[in-house]
Amino acid sequence: MINKFLLETVIYLIEIIKYLMTLLVGKNLLKSISDEPVKKEYRKLQVDDQPIFDVPEKLNYKLLIAEYEFKHGKEFAPVKPRKNKALAPKDVICPKCGAPHTYLYDNNGGRGQYLCKVCDTTFNPKNYYQKSIVLRCPHCSKTLERIKARKDFYVYKCKNDNCSFYQNNLKSMTKSEKQDFKKNPGKFKVRYIFRDFTFDFKPLSKESPVKSMVSFPTILIPFTP
Incomplete structure (x- = not known):
């Protein structure tokens, strides 16, 4: 709330300055940029x-597996090594659905890219889905x-x-x-x-032990452009 209030205050003061400058110099400062x-x-x-x-969208691999097993009537098997696709390291998990390494393929020969069998997501350590x-x-x-x-x-x-x-x-x-x-x-x-x-921004909050000597509500003057 404090950030929004300060932003609105700055915009309000800018409009006042523009209006006063227009009166002083006789030029229209209110036109678009x-x-x-x-x-x-x-x-x-x-x-x-x-x-x-x-x-980014987040999924739950347990729910996806349960949905698959209910729909197809069979167990969702972990990944198995196949041609050009080894298993992912044990410390790697899918950043989109959270699936452990048992459901992940090493997708590019140990160069950091992995494929999730559960949600079919391709990812790497700098992937889109790892960012909040x-x-x-x-x-x-x-x-x-x-x-x-x-x-x-x-x-x-x-x-x-x-x-x-x-x-x-x-x-x-x-x-x-x-x-x-x-x-x-x-x-x-x-x-x-x-x-x-x-x-x-915590020092700017109302709970801050450092009290400001200026109160914005008391210095603002009603203004109609």
């Missing part, structure tokens, strides 16, 4: 849309790739060349910007980026 690609000196000020938070939440681009739904790890946050980027966000930014460039982009691509922010902050 341009879709032009953000140059290097300003790109840190741009905030992209929130990503899609995708929670998968971050996807809000423009193309492709999985975001973590490109940087900082002290208090991770940086994720959409590397899909067909992403509408990326393509629209390229199309909106002027001829000179396109030439500059070919030589210095780092000067422009053209791909979707998301920062996942990892610092603790």
Whole structure:
């Protein structure tokens, strides 16, 4: 709740500043933001849309086996070594349904990929199903790739060349910007980026022993643009 309140407060104060600046300088600051690609000196000020938070499906291998045995009237047998498919190590379990190694094949000759006989899932140690939440681009739904790890946050980027966000930014460039982009691509922010902050918000909660000297409800002034 505190995060939502702070975000709403910041947005509210930004609208007040825009309105006051319009009155002072006589320019309309309330118009929509341009879709032009953000140059290097300003790109840190741009905030992209929130990503899609995708929670992977989880199954129960015991229920799947019971369903199979009820439907087919026979026991669901553990895996047996077969051509080009050895058994998985004992410490490996299926990340989607939880099946133990007795139901898993080594799918690529000891190179880290396994096949679950119960739910027919192919996986490896960096598989989709091992993540509690998968971050996807809000423009193309492709999985975001973590490109940087900082002290208090991770940086994720959409590397899909067909992403509408990326393509629209390229199309909106002027001829000179396109030439500059070919030589210095780092000067422009053209791909979707998301920062996942990892610092603790607990000190900001009401239960924190550190009391703030400022109360937001008392400093806010009713405002109608």
